[in-house]
Amino acid sequence: MLLAAPEAEGEGFHAPSIADFFPPAIFFEGTPFQIDRVWIIRILAALVLCTVFVIAANRAKVVPGRFQGAIEWILDFVRVQIAEEILGKEHARRFLPMLTTIFLAILAFNLTGIITGLNLAGTSRIGLPIVLALWVFVTYWYVGIKKHGLGGYLKANLFPPGIPAPIYLIVTPIEILQILVIRPASLAIRLMANMVAGHIMLVLCFAATHFFLLEAAPALKAFGILTLGAGFAFTAFELLVAALQAYIFALLAAVYISLSLEDEH
Amino acid sequence: MVALSGAAGIVAAQTEEEHSGIELLLPAAYDLVWSAVILAIIAVVFYKVVLPKIQVVLDERTALIEGGIEKAAEAQSAADAALAEQQRLLAEARAEAAQVREEAREEGKAIVADLRVKANEEAARITETANRQIEAERQAASVSLRAEVGSLATELASKIVGESLQDSARQSRVVDRFLDELEASQGIVTAGTSKTGSVG
Numbered sequence A: 001m002l003l004a005a006p007e008a009e010g011e012g013f014h015a016p017s018i019a020d021f022f023p024p025a026i027f028f029e030g031t032p033f034q035i036d037r038v039w040i041i042r043i044l045a046a047l048v049l050c051t052v053f054v055i056a057a058n059r060a061k062v063v064p065g066r067f068q069g070a071i072e073w074i075l076d077f078v079r080v081q082i083a084e085e086i087l088g089k090e091h092a093r094r095f096l097p098m099l100t101t102i103f104l105a106i107l108a109f110n111l112t113g114i115i116t117g118l119n120l121a122g123t124s125r126i127g128l129p130i131v132l133a134l135w136v137f138v139t140y141w142y143v144g145i146k147k148h149g150l151g152g153y154l155k156a157n158l159f160p161p162g163i164p165a166p167i168y169l170i171v172t173p174i175e176i177l178q179i180l181v182i183r184p185a186s187l188a189i190r191l192m193a194n195m196v197a198g199h200i201m202l203v204l205c206f207a208a209t210h211f212f213l214l215e216a217a218p219a220l221k222a223f224g225i226l227t228l229g230a231g232f233a234f235t236a237f238e239l240l241v242a243a244l245q246a247y248i249f250a251l252l253a254a255v256y257i258s259l260s261l262e263d264e265h
Numbered sequence B: 001m002v003a004l005s006g007a008a009g010i011v012a013a014q015t016e017e018e019h020s021g022i023e024l025l026l027p028a029a030y031d032l033v034w035s036a037v038i039l040a041i042i043a044v045v046f047y048k049v050v051l052p053k054i055q056v057v058l059d060e061r062t063a064l065i066e067g068g069i070e071k072a073a074e075a076q077s078a079a080d081a082a083l084a085e086q087q088r089l090l091a092e093a094r095a096e097a098a099q100v101r102e103e104a105r106e107e108g109k110a111i112v113a114d115l116r117v118k119a120n121e122e123a124a125r126i127t128e129t130a131n132r133q134i135e136a137e138r139q140a141a142s143v144s145l146r147a148e149v150g151s152l153a154t155e156l157a158s159k160i161v162g163e164s165l166q167d168s169a170r171q172s173r174v175v176d177r178f179l180d181e182l183e184a185s186q187g188i189v190t191a192g193t194s195k196t197g198s199v200g
Helices: A004-009 A037-058 A068-113 A127-158 A165-216 A216-261 B002-018 B027-159 B166-183 B189-197
Strands: none
Touching: A037 A165, A037 A216, A068 A127, A068 B027, A127 A165, A127 A216, A127 B027, A165 A216, A165 B002, A216 B027, B027 B166
16 A cells, blocks of 8 residues: 555656566667667677776786776686686697686676666676576587597596496486586576676666655655665675686686596596 | 566566576577687687797796806806815915925025034134134244344353354354254253243
């Protein structure tokens, strides 16, 4: 009853919905090149990312300043914590550009979710995560086949040694699913779902704050403080999730590549 | 107003109905295409520009640090060599000083010995000279004594004898004969006389 009254007067309470992730097209509607708000956010994030790093690379000096120090810290994190940790030093150098690109691109697209004015993560629509996951998928297949040959790669992955023969009836189909579907799909869906959930939580908090403070009955205005606090907490949490998801994606990419590189036992 | 907002609500409901949950998982073609394009751009930028440039700088830094370490090691070894050289020189200098001291001591000893020899020689020479002088004086004294004793004895004899012995030739002959006799008979007395003369 309380909710119904203001709704009749004006905007009312805007609950977040899936439609947020499918905003109306701005250019080229209906074509494969359709541009909407998500796209503008992605292009912006990509531009900022590239600009920052190209500037850093062009100004790179042997004795780093603060800006270069920060950039190098990020690149070092990817190199040491992801590439060298998982792949070892000899392979790390080969896949470092890929892992760096994946980590930084995801981080940039994730962070748009908590930047005022953008408020939507570039990775919250499945297309981008799928393309990223396909890149990883193609890479670990290519690397595995190149190293062991197609037969060797499939044998090593589908018939893991040290298991009694009948168990292969169960293990092999699971492994097929694993290398064909589960790995790339889990990469893409984990990333997208995290970002969607984050966006919905944030919109819920801020929409509720807006409603409670400006439109609800005076008795309910105190709830606005609560939801604003929750919004603040979720923003901080989203910052963590943005970095964490980028890290997890890059880490798993490295893990899948290293599984393909592993010698047969 | 109410009608308009109602209509808007219906439109909103319809758009929401258009997007069912499964759509979150099913990519649209345009989504995939543009994602690939943007990722490709980012990847090209990072593969071709950012990472190589930063790698160059990092390699340069590594080279610099390695060079610095090498240089430091070089400086260290140079310092070590210099220290060893210095110690060697110091030891040499000490040895040389000791040798010089030893030589000086030897030389001093030699000089002292030399001087002692010279002094001895000088002393011997002086003694010799003195002896000679004494001998000469003794002879002179002996001669003058002989003359004086001669004249005195003559004078005395002439007084006693009363005979003038003014003739010098005779006088001298007499005296000489007297003395020769005296010397021949009393050689030891002559030595005693010369001794007494030198003392006198």
